[in-house]
Amino acid sequence: MVYPALLPLLNKSVSEVDSELLSACIRVGPLLVLAEHASVTSDLPALAEYYVDVGADASKAAEYLAQGASKIVVDSDIHLPEGVSRENVILRTTVDQAQGRPTHHKFGGLILTGSDNIDAATIKRLRDNLLESPGLIFSESGASTSPEIPKVVAVSRLSMKSLAFAFTSTLTSDRADGLFPTIVCAAQAASDLPLGLVYSSVESVTESIITGRGVYQSRKHGLWRKGETSGSTQKVVRIRKDCDNDAVMFEVEQSGTGFCHLETEGCFSDSTSGKEKKGIAALEETLKARLASAPEGSYTARLFNDSKLLQQKIMEEAEELIEATDDDPRHVAFEAADLLYFTMVRCIKAGVSWADVERSLDEKAAKGKKGERRQGDAKPKWVEKLADKENGAVPAADEKVPGQAKESTADAPVPKTFPTEPTAAETDAPIRMRTSSLASCSSEEKAALLKRPVMDSSAMIERVKPIVNKVRDEGDAAVRSFTQQFDRLQVELKSNIMRAPFYTPESVSEDVLPKKVRDAIDSAYANLKAFHVKQAETKPLVVETMPGVVCTRFARPIDRVGIYVPGGTAILPSTALHLGVPAQVAGCSTIVLSTPPRQDGSISPEVLYVAQLVGVSCILKAGGAQAVAAMAYGTEECPKVDKIFGPGNQWVTAAKMLVQNDTNALVGIDMPAGPSEVMVIADKTCNPVFVASDLLSQAEHGIDSQVVLVAIDLEESQLEEIEVEVDRQARALPRVDIIKQAIKKSLIVKTRTLDEAMNFSNEYAPEHLILHLEDAPGAVKFVNNAGSVFVGAFSPESCGDYASGTNHTLPTYGYARQFSGVNTLSFQKHITSQELTKEGLRVLGPIVVTLAEREGLEAHANAVRVRLAELQQ
Ligand SMILES: NC(=O)c1ccc[n+]([C@@H]2O[C@H](COP(=O)([O-])OP(=O)(O)OC[C@H]3O[C@@H](n4cnc5c(N)ncnc54)[C@H](O)[C@@H]3O)[C@@H](O)[C@H]2O)c1
Ligand SMILES: N[C@H](CO)Cc1c[nH]c[nH+]1
Numbered sequence: 029m030v031y032p033a034l035l036p037l038l039n040k041s042v043s044e045v046d047s048e049l050l051s052a053c054i055r056v057g058p059l060l061v062l063a064e065h066a067s068v069t070s071d072l073p074a075l076a077e078y079y080v081d082v083g084a085d086a087s088k089a090a091e092y093l094a095q096g097a098s099k100i101v102v103d104s105d106i107h108l109p110e111g112v113s114r115e116n117v118i119l120r121t122t123v124d125q126a127q128g129r130p131t132h133h134k135f136g137g138l139i140l141t142g143s144d145n146i147d148a149a150t151i152k153r154l155r156d157n158l159l160e161s162p163g164l165i166f167s168e169s170g171a172s173t174s175p176e177i178p179k180v181v182a183v184s185r186l187s188m189k190s191l192a193f194a195f196t197s198t199l200t201s202d203r204a205d206g207l208f209p210t211i212v213c214a215a216q217a218a219s220d221l222p223l224g225l226v227y228s229s230v231e232s233v234t235e236s237i238i239t240g241r242g243v244y245q246s247r248k249h250g251l252w253r254k255g256e257t258s259g260s261t262q263k264v265v266r267i268r269k270d271c272d273n274d275a276v277m278f279e280v281e282q283s284g285t286g287f288c289h290l291e292t293e294g295c296f297s298d299s300t301s302g303k304e305k306k307g308i309a310a311l312e313e314t315l316k317a318r319l320a321s322a323p324e325g326s327y328t329a330r331l332f333n334d335s336k337l338l339q340q341k342i343m344e345e346a347e348e349l350i351e352a353t354d355d356d357p358r359h360v361a362f363e364a365a366d367l368l369y370f371t372m373v374r375c376i377k378a379g380v381s382w383a384d385v386e387r388s389l390d391e392k393a394a395k396g397k398k399g400e401r402r403q404g405d406a407k408p409k410w411v412e413k414l415a416d417k418e419n420g421a422v423p424a425a426d427e428k429v430p431g432q433a434k435e436s437t438a439d440a441p442v443p444k445t446f447p448t449e450p451t452a453a454e455t456d457a458p459i460r461m462r463t464s465s466l467a468s469c470s471s472e473e474k475a476a477l478l479k480r481p482v483m484d485s486s487a488m489i490e491r492v493k494p495i496v497n498k499v500r501d502e503g504d505a506a507v508r509s510f511t512q513q514f515d516r517l518q519v520e521l522k523s524n525i526m527r528a529p530f531y532t533p534e535s536v537s538e539d540v541l542p543k544k545v546r547d548a549i550d551s552a553y554a555n556l557k558a559f560h561v562k563q564a565e566t567k568p569l570v571v572e573t574m575p576g577v578v579c580t581r582f583a584r585p586i587d588r589v590g591i592y593v594p595g596g597t598a599i600l601p602s603t604a605l606h607l608g609v610p611a612q613v614a615g616c617s618t619i620v621l622s623t624p625p626r627q628d629g630s631i632s633p634e635v636l637y638v639a640q641l642v643g644v645s646c647i648l649k650a651g652g653a654q655a656v657a658a659m660a661y662g663t664e665e666c667p668k669v670d671k672i673f674g675p676g677n678q679w680v681t682a683a684k685m686l687v688q689n690d691t692n693a694l695v696g697i698d699m700p701a702g703p704s705e706v707m708v709i710a711d712k713t714c715n716p717v718f719v720a721s722d723l724l725s726q727a728e729h730g731i732d733s734q735v736v737l738v739a740i741d742l743e744e745s746q747l748e749e750i751e752v753e754v755d756r757q758a759r760a761l762p763r764v765d766i767i768k769q770a771i772k773k774s775l776i777v778k779t780r781t782l783d784e785a786m787n788f789s790n791e792y793a794p795e796h797l798i799l800h801l802e803d804a805p806g807a808v809k810f811v812n813n814a815g816s817v818f819v820g821a822f823s824p825e826s827c828g829d830y831a832s833g834t835n836h837t838l839p840t841y842g843y844a845r846q847f848s849g850v851n852t853l854s855f856q857k858h859i860t861s862q863e864l865t866k867e868g869l870r871v872l873g874p875i876v877v878t879l880a881e882r883e884g885l886e887a888h889a890n891a892v893r894v895r896l897a898e899l900q901q
């Protein structure tokens with residue numbers, strides 16, 4: 029509790045009192061306003077503190093408090109209405125009454141009305157009985173109480189001088205020079221640092237109270253009117269004394285380059301204090317500096333100069349904030365920060381400070397409490413816009429992600445779409461990931477870092493259900509019609525199926541599939557085959573568990589398999605290879621390859637070439653949920669399969685999850701695969717160009733891809749180099765629009781040690797893990813959860829994606845904690861067998877009988893007993 033100097037009573041309308049005097053009163057303390065004049069409070073400045081004197085009628089007390097009064101003054105012995113707590117109440121009473129009934133004292137303050145002089149001990153006792161410390165006690169004007177107690181004085185009876193005197197007369201200095209240490213703070217500061225420490229004298233404080241300007245006392249140069257030479261003046265919002273009246277605090281609005289002579293906002297805000305400005309305060313300072321001197325052609329200069337660009341960015345960021353889902357708090361924070369950035373540019377451009385914005389917020393809050401605020405409904409234009417969006421109104425063709433379906437049907441609603449056409453502004457906005465430091469993360473923040481961009485699988489399953497059911501019930505016709513619709517075919521497909529033989533080196537011409545490409549496919553095929561052949565189990569596992577009891581486990585291929593090759597945003601013949609090779613090596617007799625056809629109904633020559641190499645039986649020219657359903661249930665044209673493999677978008681993944689749970693389909697799946705991801709763990713030895721290139725290689729897969737850089741103790745300059753490289757390399761890539769969306773959802777996580785980095789990686793369980801470390805091979809032993817690991821600076825993930833020999837169909841979304849990537853064994857199943865000799869049964873039989881009897885399963889026991897009986901004869 030800061031003790032006021034006196035309590036000026038405003039018993040007239042604001043226009044009837046000297047406005048300068050009123051401002052000075054507000055500077056030194058709260059105002060007391062009579063209830064009958066309470067309407068005047070709406071004319072007071074937003075930061076003014078005031079009490080309302082309701083006298084004997086407390087019925088509206090709660091209302092006044094809600095409207096912004098900090099306390100209510102009531103006559104003694106009146107009943108307090110519900111909702112008004114005693115700490116907000118000042119009781120008007122006599123000293124005798126106050127002393128006589130100590131339970132009454134548990135209020136927020138007292139106004140003493142009697143004319144007795146009271147001694148210091150009584151004042152202390154009264155104060156101690158109040159709720160706050162040192163306890164507000166005033167005396168009504170005219171009552172002759174102690175000089176220690178501030179008086180209630182009508183504003184009309186005050187002058188500037190008497191007001192200043194009331195404030196300064198109780199100041200007592202404990203210093204030889206008679207000055208008062210003075211803390212200067214920014215009013216409504218975004219930072220918790222004071223602006224500085226200075227000194228005041230009675231004279232300087234008096235001048236500040238009267239003029240409303242920051243005036244202090246320099247120990248060397250006398251009166252110091254802040255800003256007199258620098259121009260960085262101060263408007264004083266409040267002046268307060270401390271609890272024992274020997275120090276002062278000024279709350280000010282600082283203008284110009286700041287409070288400190290070094291032209292920083294405050295004397296504690298340089299980097300040596302270890303508490304640099306952050307967040308909004310830092311942004312405001314940067315933007316103000318940019319407005320003054322942004323290099324021509326820089327992005328910020330463009331924003332300041334090009335109002336259209338700024339308008340577009342504000343609208344765009346507002347939309348992205350709306351679209352961020354609540355399930356991903358990081359994404360919401362990320363989009364809110366973007367919107368705030370452009371909002372702040374708008375404000376600084378118009379000369380509006382953050383303090384102005386906060387003031388406006390407070391004014392609105394005060395109006396809201398008075399019930400004056402608008403109802404809050406949106407303007408009809410926005411109501412209609414949102415309704416259109418929710419009803420799935422088809423956006424213009426140029427608002428679509430390449431490869432996404434153009435039209436919706438009642439059966440298959442169109443998913444949320446993101447505009448990908450870059451605006452002029454987007455072309456320039458930095459392509460950056462979010463940065464977090466693990467050391468300063470709370471456990472909630474760390475959990476958020478480990479989460480992937482949201483995948484609402486149950487909602488997606490509901491969306492694919494109508495597609496899957498229609499294919500199950502109507503077969504080929506439904507498949508054909510969905511392909512027509514979702515893959516925007518320009519021709520009618522005669523059949524959904526193509527049968528072998530496909531391309532061979534002899535049958536395909538050089539201009540359709542150049543030799544260089546065929547050779548590359550052949551090399552990748554050879555490497556994949558070499559690695560996957562070694563994984564195949566060719567010999568049974570045989571163990572004699574007891575003499576004459578031999579247990580065996582042997583592998584058999586899964587007969588009919590379906591391999592899905594994505595083809596929405598990119599055609600991926602490499603996935604045909606990575607799924608086809610293990611299927612072939614495992615010996616599957618039917619391999620159905622499904623992939624969305626191109627708009628002319630054809631399949632890419634690369635996929636056809638791979639299909640021939642790996643021995644695909646037939647190609648289903650369909651993608652998405654309809655392809656999964658056709659393979660799961662079978663149609664007249666498409667064979668039913670026993671297990672479906674392969675990555676794909678949300679439609680594919682949801683359909684795989686759906687059919688896997690349908691016992692009528694009796695089909696297995698490899699794993700719930702999601703959007704591609706990579707984590708790069710880099711230390712100080714890393715090459716920033718390599719690091720950026722690896723991150724971008726996965727970001728280009730799709731707008732939902734997530735890439736993570738775990739930086740071990742990197743210098744800020746190294747991190748910056750990587751960020752610059754990400755931006756530079758991304759701009760030169762053809763899929764830059766997809767990358768921008770993916771990078772927005774991606775992260776840089778700063779760690780201090782290898783240990784910390786590896787723990788984070790194991791918790792995240794990335795699909796791909798690149799160890800870009802001084803001792804990368806030495807770090808492999810710490811990897812517990814990951815789809816595939818790339819060891820050292822010269823092992824880019826792209827090699828695993830295409831041709832080194834490892835498989836690129838890997839668990840994403842953290843499933844690497846419990847799933848392996850696709851391998852030869854994924855296309856096989858294991859069968860166990862056992863063979864007992866007579867000797868073996870003699871030993872094992874009695875054990876089995878005992879256990880069967882114990883379970884009450886007599887038939888089991890009997891099957892052994894009858895044999896043992898025969899062996900005894
Ligand atoms: N984890 C891995 O191993 C791996 C490997 C390669 C690719 N990927 C991922 O696979 C995904 C490939 O996705 P993609 O879209 O390029 O190809 P895709 O083949 O998976 O999906 C395209 C199909 O989606 C269906 N579809 C699209 N919009 C639809 C709508 N509105 N309604 C109904 N169906 C609709 C269409 O049938 C279309 O044929 C990417 O996310 C990529 O990251 C993962
Ligand atoms: N990186 C993908 C798996 O997440 C596979 C791929 C195919 N082509 C290029 N990359």
Ligand SMILES: [Zn+2]
Nearest residue numbers: 704725726829
């Ligand atoms: Zn890839």
